Amino acid sequence: MATPAYLSEPQIQSLSRLLQEILEGNLRLPLFQRDFVWSNNQRSDLLNSVRDGIPIGSALVWRTATRKLECFEAIGPHRLPDRSGMEGILHSYLLDGLQRLSTLLGSIYPRSPETRAVSTERSIGQELNWDLYYDLEERVFRFQEGDEAPASTWQPLWLTLDSIGLLRFQRELAKHPDAERLIAASDELVSAFRDYKIPVLAIVTEDLEQATRIFHRINSRGTPMGEFHMMQALTWREGFDLRERLTLAKVRLKERGWEPEPEEDLFLDVCKAALDLDVFEEAVEALSKRLQAEPRVIDEATDNVLHAVSFLQQECGILSAELLPTRYQLILLADAMRTWRAAGSPAEVKRHLIRWFWLTTYGSTFRAVNGSKLQRLLLHLRRLASGETTQVADEIGPYIPSLPERFHYRSARSKVLALHLARLGPRSVSGQPIEGPTALLARHGADAIIPLFRNHSESANRILVRPDEAQAMREMLQGKTLLRCSDEMLASHAISPEAANALYAQDIERFLALRGETLTALDNEFIKALFIEEVAYTPATPST
Structure with missing residues (x-):
């Protein structure tokens, strides 16, 4: 005892x-x-x-x-x-x-x-x-x-x-x-x-x-001790330094543009998932023993995280951690990469993993996730990655919420909207296409998705611009110069001719309603592609 x-x-x-x-x-x-x-x-x-x-x-x-x-x-x-x-x-x-x-x-x-x-x-x-x-x-x-x-x-x-x-x-x-x-x-x-x-x-x-739980809860002037710190203490020995190995892993992620830098606990959670330990529970005793006996577990976990990041960047257009809807998707996809490679699954499995990512994003699957639900999602994703099933929505459910009425950048659903706006190839105030809009979003986050009208929180009020052009874009779209904007320029920001007329007439409510319809149509087109098992998403190329 x-x-x-x-x-x-x-x-x-x-x-x-x-x-x-x-x-x-x-x-x-x-x-x-x-x-x-x-x-x-x-x-x-x-x-x-x-x-x-x-x-x-x-x-x-x-x-x-x-x-x-x-x-x-x-x-x-x-x-x-x-x-x-x-x-x-x-x-x-x-x-x-x-x-x-x-x-x-x-x-x-x-x-x-x-x-x-x-x-x-x-x-x-x-x-x-x-x-x-x-x-x-x-x-x-x-x-x-x-x-x-x-x-x-x-x-x-x-x-x-x-x-x-x-x-x-x-x-x-x-x-x-x-x-x-x-x-x-x-x-x-x-x-x-x-x-x-x-x-x-x-x-x-x-x-x-x-x-470890006590250490988490004690506040002090210094850095509070967490699960990783205890793991570092228990596993350290000559030739094996957990911090050094994870520091190297984070450097490799940064080289791929995956920022901001993840916490060390992310890699420990990937280890837990691979070992069927509860991700939500402190597992320093069991995990430290496994790492001491098999140091390769942490190395395999970091490799799987890197494979998952490459998958997200190349197949889903998620260029950085800033764009990732939730860290749990990365944890489970890292485990899926392990399963996929171990099972020698055919390349077409990747298509199901793409659908899984977008369906879990649209459905806000991880909003109130707990240990048992996460384990069910993990087991289902393993079956998907191994080719045992092609039914993506088995554990996710078919419910897809409508376009969020209010925009909250940190929510998974709002990040999808931001990515859709990047896919349109938005143009700058000069009328020229913005170079690398998805990379711009990855770099600046919420600062690149500005409200066109202040004091309006609707999703339809958000446009994607370079932060240094935000005010100039507002003045152009709200002023008389709107008439000089080409249809291509307006369409690149999901502004239909009817919405442009409402904007010129300063009918803000009608403009937001019409633009909301355009954004919903974009959303529905993408959702339809998910359910017919064909992802129409055009992946972005990570900037170098």
């Missing part, structure tokens, strides 16, 4: 003691927190907060008797000891507070030959400048730049907790003409750091799923 998880009472600990716990190896920093990302300004802001007694948030610690994680070996100028926990003794891992405590340890903790960091891949911020000083005259924190020697009134921060070193520094400071004021500033700084307290919140559990 799993040990229940609970949050212990917060302990208020002195900053100096907490840093000592890290340097002695009693509180360790797991390797899933790979990156030190704070800028010099952020580090200075933190030091200012401690000096001024401003709270900097709590530290979150995970205590476990059985879980052993790979940990960092150095922080800035300090080497960290490798202490394997004794039998029956809880291991303590810092889960939230890496940036803050790394900044403080590297900046203010005394340096000695015994604790000097060695060059290692398991280091935090070794490439950064850790020579920080406190300007006692200006009372500001400063970084030593280049070979320039610091002023005699700059107090090295690493003397803050070093009583002997600090005494030597203040003896030299006593020779300064303004010694009394400077030494007072030095004492105030040291007292502020030595007296500073930090709340430490501990989570004690052996249940990984429950622990």
Whole structure:
């Protein structure tokens, strides 16, 4: 039976003691927190907060008797000891507070030959400048730049907790003409750091799923820990770094124009689908064991995501993640690519997968999806990808909603409308076709689908234009220059001659009604093609 998880009472600990716990190896920093990302300004802001007694948030610690994680070996100028926990003794891992405590340890903790960091891949911020000083005259924190020697009134921060070193520094400071004021500033700084307290919140559990859910829900100043971070911690070993593999996968997606960059959890969800695990549930225990035993699972998942992205771009005109109606379509299509290739299915299966994509988009199939429904959709798509069935609508249903009355770019149905407008080959204010309208939509998203009339949210009020021509397009279509627009120009924006007449007469309601009819006709034509199993969609070519 799993040990229940609970949050212990917060302990208020002195900053100096907490840093000592890290340097002695009693509180360790797991390797899933790979990156030190704070800028010099952020580090200075933190030091200012401690000096001024401003709270900097709590530290979150995970205590476990059985879980052993790979940990960092150095922080800035300090080497960290490798202490394997004794039998029956809880291991303590810092889960939230890496940036803050790394900044403080590297900046203010005394340096000695015994604790000097060695060059290692398991280091935090070794490439950064850790020579920080406190300007006692200006009372500001400063970084030593280049070979320039610091002023005699700059107090090295690493003397803050070093009583002997600090005494030597203040003896030299006593020779300064303004010694009394400077030494007072030095004492105030040291007292502020030595007296500073930090709340430490501990989570004690052996249940990984429950622990991960807790990590998701705890808000802090740092980056909250998610399922991927726990997976990174549990699967890390020499030769297998989950973050590095997924970073490479994201680079490959970016090279194909698939942006914005997906979260790491997308690849984990593809793994879950392939292993028949519930995508909606935390599965760190089961998934980490599979990845440890079979690292190829994550590599196959990333390959399948890349195949699914190529399918979406080449066959459906979905050039980027910005245009994808829902991430669940990508997850299931990645699994379909795996099934299709494993079964050696004929090329004509691709036609059914195209229909599946558009039918799930039109039907907003994933709007209120749960674990059991997603599993049914997955099993049906596998049958489709393997050639076992050609009935696309079995699990989707034949219901196709009408053109949405109101336009909401993030909705699947509105994105279909935007893609239809791109297919018309819209023209710019000069009358020339817009180059790569689908790529324009992929790049600018909602900013490329503008309302012609303000304060009107109808779908029929949206046109596709380059964002820098939005106002010029409005002025042209709403003004007298409308008469100079050719029929081809208007048709490229789904504006019929009758709708143009209503527009010229400033009859906005009639214009929206007539244009809505044109858009509905375009929609119906495409839907009809879906149901007769012939997709008339002309795929766009990804821009290079």
